[in-house]
Amino acid sequence: xxxxxxxxxxxxxxxxxxxxxxxxxxxxxxxxxxxxxxxxxxxxxxxxxxxxxxxxxxxxxxxxxxxxxxxxxxxxxxxxxxxxxxxxxxxxxxxxxxxxxxxxxxxxxxxxxxxxxxxxxxxxxxxxxxxxxxxxxxxxxxxxxxxxxxxxxxxxxxxxxxxxxxxxxxxxxxxxxxxxxxxxxxxxxxxxxxxxxxxxxxxxxxxxxxxxxxxxxxxxxxxxxxxxxxxxxxxxxxxxxxxxxxxxxxxxxxxxxxxxxxxxxxxxxxxxxxxxxxxxxxxxxxxxxxxxxxxx
Numbered sequence: 001x002x003x004x005x006x007x008x009x010x011x012x013x014x015x016x017x018x019x020x021x022x023x024x025x026x027x028x029x030x031x032x033x034x035x036x037x038x039x040x041x042x043x044x045x046x047x048x049x050x051x052x053x054x055x056x057x058x059x060x061x062x063x064x065x066x067x068x069x070x071x072x073x074x075x076x077x078x079x080x081x082x083x084x085x086x087x088x089x090x091x092x093x094x095x096x097x098x099x100x101x102x103x104x105x106x107x108x109x110x111x112x113x114x115x116x117x118x119x120x121x122x123x124x125x126x127x128x129x130x131x132x133x134x135x136x137x138x139x140x141x142x143x144x145x146x147x148x149x150x151x152x153x154x155x156x157x158x159x160x161x162x163x164x165x166x167x168x169x170x171x172x173x174x175x176x177x178x179x180x181x182x183x184x185x186x187x188x189x190x191x192x193x194x195x196x197x198x199x200x201x202x203x204x205x206x207x208x209x210x211x212x213x214x215x216x217x218x219x220x221x222x223x224x225x226x227x228x229x230x231x232x233x234x235x236x237x238x239x240x241x242x243x244x245x246x247x248x249x250x251x252x253x254x255x256x257x258x259x260x261x262x263x264x265x266x267x268x269x270x271x272x273x274x275x276x277x278x279x280x281x282x283x284x285x286x287x288x289x290x291x292x293x294x295x296x
Contacts, residue, residue: 001039001042001043003071003072003075004035005035005036005038005039006039006068006071006072007025007072008021008025008027008032008035008036008039009035009036009039009047009061009064009065009068010065010068010069010072011024011025011032012032012036012048012055013048013057013061013065016054016055016056017055018032018033018036018055036048043060043064045058045060046058046060046061047060047061047064048061066138069138069139069140070138070139072139073138073139073140074139076091076092076280077278077280079091091120091121091280091281091282092120092121092122092123092282093113093120093121093122093123093142093280093282093283093286094123094124094125094140094141094142095110095122095123095124095125095141095142095143095144095145095286096124096125096126096127096131096132096135096136096141096143096144096145096146096272097124097125097126097127097132097144097145098126098127098128098129098132098144098145098146098147098199098200098269099126099195099199099200099201099223099224099225100200100201100225100242100244100245101145101146101147101161101162101200101269102161102162102164102242102244102267102269103160103161103162103269104145104161104162104269104290104293105293106124106145108293109286109289109290109293110122110124112289113285113286113289116285116289117282117285120282120285125141127198128196128197128198128199128200129146129147129148129149129198129199129200129203130198131198132144132145132146132272133146133149133153133154133272136156136272136273136274136275137156137274137275139274142274142279142280142282142283142286143271143272143273143274143279143283143286143287144271144272145161145269145270145271145272146200146269146270146271146272147199147200147201147203147204147267147268147269147270148200148201148203148204148207148267148268149268149270149272150207154272154275155275156272156273156274156275157273157275158270158271158272158273159270159271159273159287159290160268160269160270161268161269161270161271161290162268162269163266163267163268163269164242164243164244164266164267165242165243165258165259165264165265165266165267166201166204166205166208166240166241166242166243166259166264166265166266166267167240167241167242167243167246167256167257167258167259168182168187168238168239168240168256168257168258168259169229169232169238169239169240169241169245169246169251169254169255169256170232170238170239170254170255170257171232171233171234171235171253171254171255172253172254172255173235174235174238174255176238176255176257177255178255179255179256179257180257181257181258181259181260182257182258182259182260183260183261184212184214184259184260184261185214187209187214187216188214188215188216190216190217190237190238191217191219191220191236191237191238192216192217192218192219192220192237192238192239192240193218193219193220193222193228193231193232193236193237193238193239194218194220194221194222194228194239194240195221195222195223195228196221196222196223199223200267200269201240201241201242201245201267202218204242204265204266204267204268205240205241205265207265208240208263208265211263212263219236219237220236220237225245225248225250226250228241228245229245229248229250229251229254230250232254233253233254240265242267243256243267271287271290
């Protein structure tokens with residue numbers, strides 16, 4: 001079994017398509033297919049279930065994917081460590097980001113990182129918090145900026161970045177549009193706009209409603225802040241969001257209301273660090289910049 005074969009296998013597993021995986025790796029499709037077949041022959045089991053339209057992992061393939069990602073992450077870390085000893089910072093930094101984390105600007109951070117380490121390749125993946133935790137645990141991500149991570153979910157280190165309150169956003173004509181504090185009981189029967197369950201703001205809101213003992217209906221689920229704010233502007237529902245959402249240009253004209261009593265929901269942004277392995281040289285360099293920005 002060769003690292004190259006594992007790289008080919010992981011690319012097909014992530015792309016779920018041999019042609020796209022071959023394009024991503026800049027290899028021929030026939031060569032990629034032959035590499036995966038050789039791996040299956042060596043392991044004596046199919047790794048993918050193939051049809052004319054889909055490529056899916058078999059049970060054996062799912063088991064291999066976890067270990068393949070860890071093996072490739074270890075190999076990258078070994079190469080990066082040797083380069084670091086030689087005074088070089090090369091390789092790949094793979095960073096995961098939750099949407100709209102607070103306390104740090106990922107774009108500004110990565111721009112500073114590129115200026116200082118131009119030979120490092122940067123890969124950025126925006127995902128929900130649960131996926132980010134899985135990515136860091138499995139070695140697919142060097143580290144991640146996530147939101148509202150509960151202690152039982154994560155055995156590794158969490159570095160707090162910022163904590164802010166959650167507020168109610170609505171259009172001015174809504175009954176909460178006057179800006180008076182909102183009682184939890186008064187939220188019953190409202191129609192809500194929110195993110196999909198894996199996103200940090202949704203997780204924070206769901207947790208607060210559960211603590212308050214209030215059931216709610218999320219009628220409209222979105223994957224980005226701008227769509228959420230647009231739907232609130234049109235009066236299609238209200239949203240419970242981190243306070244900094246209300247300061248976005250797209251939120252101009254919306255009414256903002258605080259919560260009247262406990263629980264007072266909060267939204268916490270954190271850096272998720274690997275639970276069992278040391279940081280790669282690239283991740284260490286990025287964390288140095290994170291700490292500088294936090295001091296500023």
